[in-house]
Amino acid sequence: MSLLEVKDLHVTYGSGTRAVPAVRGVDLSLAAGQKLGVAGESGCGKSTLALALLRLLPASAKPTGEILLDGENVLTMKWGRLRAVRWAGASIVFQGAMHSLNAVHRVGDQIAEPILLHRRTMTPAEAKRRVGELLQHVGLPVTRADGYPHELSGGQRQRVMIAMALACDPQLIVADEPTTALDVMIQAQILRLIEQLVAEQHISLLMISHDLGVLADTCDRLAVMYAGRVVEEGPARAVYSRAEHPYGRALSAAFPRIGDPASRRAPRGLPGDPPDPSALPSGCAFHPRCALALDSCSEQDQELVPAGEGRRAACVLVGAGPAGAGAGTEMQL
Numbered sequence: 001m002s003l004l005e006v007k008d009l010h011v012t013y014g015s016g017t018r019a020v021p022a023v024r025g026v027d028l029s030l031a032a033g034q035k036l037g038v039a040g041e042s043g044c045g046k047s048t049l050a051l052a053l054l055r056l057l058p059a060s061a062k063p064t065g066e067i068l069l070d071g072e073n074v075l076t077m078k079w080g081r082l083r084a085v086r087w088a089g090a091s092i093v094f095q096g097a098m099h100s101l102n103a104v105h106r107v108g109d110q111i112a113e114p115i116l117l118h119r120r121t122m123t124p125a126e127a128k129r130r131v132g133e134l135l136q137h138v139g140l141p142v143t144r145a146d147g148y149p150h151e152l153s154g155g156q157r158q159r160v161m162i163a164m165a166l167a168c169d170p171q172l173i174v175a176d177e178p179t180t181a182l183d184v185m186i187q188a189q190i191l192r193l194i195e196q197l198v199a200e201q202h203i204s205l206l207m208i209s210h211d212l213g214v215l216a217d218t219c220d221r222l223a224v225m226y227a228g229r230v231v232e233e234g235p236a237r238a239v240y241s242r243a244e245h246p247y248g249r250a251l252s253a254a255f256p257r258i259g260d261p262a263s264r265r266a267p268r269g270l271p272g273d274p275p276d277p278s279a280l281p282s283g284c285a286f287h288p289r290c291a292l293a294l295d296s297c298s299e300q301d302q303e304l305v306p307a308g309e310g311r312r313a314a315c316v317l318v319g320a321g322p323a324g325a326g327a328g329t330e331m332q333l
């Protein structure tokens with residue numbers, strides 16, 4: 001059984017004429033110990049998906065569908081059970097650590113808080129020892145426990161967030177753009193740290209990024225989102241090197257491949273903007289930006305269909321022969 005199974009998840013912010021359908025029918029699954037990357041342009045619903053997984057959405061958001069964590073539906077859990085599941089079942093590392101840490105509390109006390117909440121029999125002295133262990137685990141000196149978030153660099157703050165996420169030995173960590181605000185050297189360090197920790201502790205990882213390359217390096221599987229839907233999913237390296245969906249290919253072409261001699265071409269941008277979720281195009285939401293769109297793409301949306309070994313893609317051209325999305329044609333952008 002999968003550790004995490006998301007079935008037909010929809011999340012809409014607001015209602016009536018102001019309704020924003022941010023996530024539209026997402027199906028995903030993640031096995032124990034597996035690492036799944038979720039990629040897509042700004043506004044495609046990645047953070048909304050992450051927040052839904054831990055039921056942290058604002059009150060204006062209405063989620064429907066199922067989010068099964070170890071077989072239990074997070075969306076319908078009673079509050080007491082949800083409190084027990086957060087941190088210990090699944091924890092989250094947010095986009096931008098500075099905003100997630102409390103500026104007026106010492107770092108050590110913030111890491112100790114979920115520990116004391118979940119391990120009621122633990123004494124404050126034991127929790128302090130555990131905080132020290134966690135700080136060492138993420139490569140920070142134990143003395144940092146007495147400092148405040150503003151005394152730390154961006155990379156150190158993100159390490160603190162990771163220590164907090166690990167504090168109660170979760171089965172799943174959801175990391176929403178954990179390295180976005182960091183410089184490339186620190187970004188690489190933090191990614192390696194996450195990889196090392198989830199491997200050592202056999203934790204499943206759902207990592208969100210707009211950078212397909214980062215995800216392909218870190219994750220086993222990759223899901224590409226567009227306008228609230230997963231449009232492609234499969235083994236990470238395969239999706240990165242030859243996506244089946246024209247959007248996946250365009251996203252992958254938008255990033256430089258440093259050190260890849262097979263790819264000397266300059267990265268290409270994708271023309272046009274991602275659609276406004278409150279005014280989506282008819283049919284396939286990608287069709288206005290797709291150089292391979294057929295007339296029918298503006299009329300009918302495409303479900304995810306099998307697209308090779310362990311892969312699915314939501315494009316009418318999948319398996320359609322030489323001109324098809326799966327035929328390795330370079331989309332002219």
Ligand SMILES: Nc1ncnc2c1ncn2[C@@H]1O[C@H](COP(=O)(O)OP(=O)(O)OP(=O)(O)O)[C@@H](O)[C@H]1O
Nearest residue numbers: 013020022041042043044045046047048049058277
């Ligand atoms: N609290 C909210 N109320 C209304 N709309 C929202 C709210 N939060 C997000 N949205 C809208 O939902 C859509 C998806 O937003 P989301 O933050 O999930 O995107 P994202 O993929 O994480 O983007 P980014 O890469 O910029 O972080 C966007 O159109 C956004 O404007």
Ligand SMILES: [Mg+2]
Nearest residue numbers: 046047048095
């Ligand atoms: Mg986001």
